[in-house]
Amino acid sequence: MSCSPVPGSALWVREVLEQEWRPRSRPVVRPLSGGLGEPPLTHTAGLWACASGDRSWVFKAQLNPDAVRDADFYPLKQGVVEHCVSRGVPAARAIPTASGAPIALRDGVVCELLPRYSDAAPHGATAEQVAEVVRTALRLRHALDEVSRATVEDLARMPVNPLVDQPDWALALGEVEDLLKLAEARDDDWAALAGSALREVLDTEPLLAEAPAPRADSAVHADLHRHHFLLRSGQVEAILDFDNLRAGDRLLDLAWTAELCLSAPAPEDPAGPESLREFARRCVDEELLEARDLRRLMPALLVFSLPVLVDIAKDILQRDILSPVWQQYFHLLSPARRARVHKILQNL
């Protein structure tokens, strides 16, 4: 009697890859790691490095059933990615299965195969690399601005599961003080980590009031943090992870892009503010936004991430779910850094 491999295991990945994508020779499957570089930042997916002959891929298995999107989303996402590529944007294109589908669905798990790109992110990047990432993100925003109204309407019918127990940012904010008390009553490192993120949230409360009203009239990537830009030889080789593509406010993508300017240099390095000024100049020159909208960017991004920050704090303080990636997510979504970006944007 032969047992089926466990969904999400290496054996299972190899079986799905062989049956759905039919590589010429038997693939080698290993967990994806960053090699000598920064490890990949992932929370909900299982990522595997696969190789067969001289070809190598990344196999992404969405193991969290709550994160799986509507079945019609995947062909729609493929269409948007193709549209971006046709506009010269290096959006990561999934490799279709042998039957031409954008994903394979196995045991309820959505599986996607991508070419394996060089695994560099703009971490500790030079000012030139940051400029290249920002230019690429703005090209993506131009391309997304040209997505048809019908596609935006289709996206609006396929909302993203926020994966938090309180998705309303104002209500999540109302929970912060009690969570902070829980954190301050403990003396372990996890509580200290959650406590410092929650204090950052409270410190930015005045900015939250300036958040624009929600809108859903544009195609929005919604997750343009630095881990989703892979660089090779100073050029962005791929923009990853269109899994949060949605109908939303286009200012959100511009806000992520602004933040990229301060995500690499040290806080006191003048290169950060300098690239942020260049970002603002480009946005206005290219008519991506009006100068008065610059002050709305960080409030939009802060309210977008607030429910996630609060939910991670709850994982730590109430649910005892302790993940090694929580520290990286707190850093990635740091309200204090966003307040610094806001201050610079306000004083241009």
Ligand SMILES: Nc1ncnc2c1ncn2[C@@H]1O[C@H](COP(=O)(O)OP(=O)(O)OP(=O)(O)O)[C@@H](O)[C@H]1O
């Ligand atoms: N095709 C690829 N080539 C090289 N590295 C990749 C590739 N796909 C993903 N990675 C690495 O893995 C990381 C996580 O990938 P991805 O964002 O697709 O997963 P994820 O589970 O959606 O993450 P999250 O749930 O946190 O958004 C990327 O930031 C990158 O470092």
Ligand SMILES: [Mg+2]
């Ligand atoms: Mg991701």
